[in-house]
Amino acid sequence: DTEVTQTPKHLVMGMTNKKSLKCEQHMGHRAMYWYKQKAKKPPELMFVYSYEKLSINESVPSRFSPECPNSSLLNLHLHALQPEDSALYLCASSQVDLFANTGELFFGEGSRLTVL
Amino acid sequence: DAKTTQPPSMDCAEGRAANLPCNHSTISGNEYVYWYRQIHSQGPQYIIHGLKNNETNEMASLIITEDRKSSTLILPHATLRDTAVYYCIVRNKIIFGKGTRLHILP
Numbered sequence: 772d773t774e775v776t777q778t779p780k781h782l783v784m785g786m787t788n789k790k791s792l793k794c795e796q797h798m799g800h801r802a803m804y805w806y807k808q809k810a811k812k813p814p815e816l817m818f819v820y821s822y823e824k825l826s827i828n829e830s831v832p833s834r835f836s837p838e839c840p841n842s843s844l845l846n847l848h849l850h851a852l853q854p855e856d857s858a859l860y861l862c863a864s865s866q867v868d869l870f871a872n873t874g875e876l877f878f879g880e881g882s883r884l885t886v887l
Numbered sequence: 888d889a890k891t892t893q894p895p896s897m898d899c900a901e902g903r904a905a906n907l908p909c910n911h912s913t914i915s916g917n918e919y920v921y922w923y924r925q926i927h928s929q930g931p932q933y934i935i936h937g938l939k940n941n942e943t944n945e946m947a948s949l950i951i952t953e954d955r956k957s958s959t960l961i962l963p964h965a966t967l968r969d970t971a972v973y974y975c976i977v978r979n980k981i982i983f984g985k986g987t988r989l990h991i992l993p
Contacts, residue, residue, distance in 0.1 A: 772986055775930075790906075804981065813983035814931065871952065875921065876981065878930030 779860050785851060785887050788855035794845040794862030797845045803845040803874065805837060806861040814861055822844060832859045859883050891975045895986040897922065905962040907987050909975030912956040920951060922960045924971040925986075934960065965991045 776797045784790050794803065802821050806814035819827035820839040834856075836848040845862055859881040864875035892910040899905040911920060919938050923931040935942055935949045937958070942949045948961040962969055974986040 813972075813985055814925075815983070819981075841927070845983075850938055863930075875936060876931070876934040877933070880930050 774795055774821050775879035777860075777876050779881050779882055780880070781883050782858075783885045783887065784849065784852065786854070786858055788852075789847065789848070789850045791815040791862055791864075792847040792884070794864075794879060796804055797843055797879065798807075798864065798866075798877065799842075799872075800864035800877070801842055802865045802874070803839060803866060804863040804865075805845065805847055806863065808859040808881070810860055818847075824841050829873075835868070857884055857886045890975055891984045893973070893975055893984060893987045895985065896990065898990045898992055899962075899965045900992050902964055904971065905965040905989060905991070907915050907960040907962075907973050907975075907989065908957065908959070910974070911961045911977050914955050914977050915977060916955075918977045919954075920949070921976045922947070922949065923974045923976065923983075924969075925974070926968075931983075934973075936983045965989075967991050967993060 775794060779792045781831045804819050805817040807817055808814045816829050817831045822841045823842055834851045838846040838848060854858060861881045862878040862879045865876050890913060920938050921936040922934040925931040935944055935947050937949045937951050939951060949958060951958045953954055970989060970991045972986040972988050974983050976983060
């Protein structure tokens with residue numbers, strides 16, 4: 772199984788809603804990542820988890836709250852978002868973390884979020 | 888962090904080799920070069936990576952200059968399905984640059 776599964780594929784939410792994006796992998800990878808991608812722009816790193824601990828937060832606003840309940844799961848909790856947060860949210864995993872210089876990223880297909 | 892520079896777009900005729908350049912002049916000695924591509928509305932897909940030596944797999948070849956300051960991704964026989972944005976990334980920090988939008992022309 773070389774898949775990273777993201778749910779939901781599409782999400783529409785109001786600015787006062789609380790929702791979550793989910794990501795799952797069963798490749799035994801111990802590093803997991805959240806990226807945000809706006810149209811015609813490259814993916815922008817948000818968070819990195821290594822061995823279930825948050826290792827990188829790229830100065831992401833607190834209305835985005837990541838969680839890594841176990842080595843296979845990664846969540847992104849969303850609260851009080853703004854319309855400009857509408858984007859494709861990509862999850863990725865890798866065999867080792869950023870600093871070991873090995874291990875390609877496996878990406879999911881993304882969750883397309885629209886904030887009204 | 889080593890930064891990469893790629894041309895914003897390139898065209899290639901179907902069936903010809905597509906050669907995508909990447910400049911990474913500030914690369915450190917232990918940093919790998921990774922290539923990914925992103926087909927419209929899909930997640931990025933890993934293509935190939937290398938440190939010093941040239942590498943080849945079923946998708947592509949990677950040529951790294953001896954001083955490691957630049958590299959070239961080669962798609963030997965481009966097809967329409969290779970139309971995508973191609974990203975060159977230097978490892979240690981998974982930061983995507985703007986990439987090259989490759990158009991394969993029929």
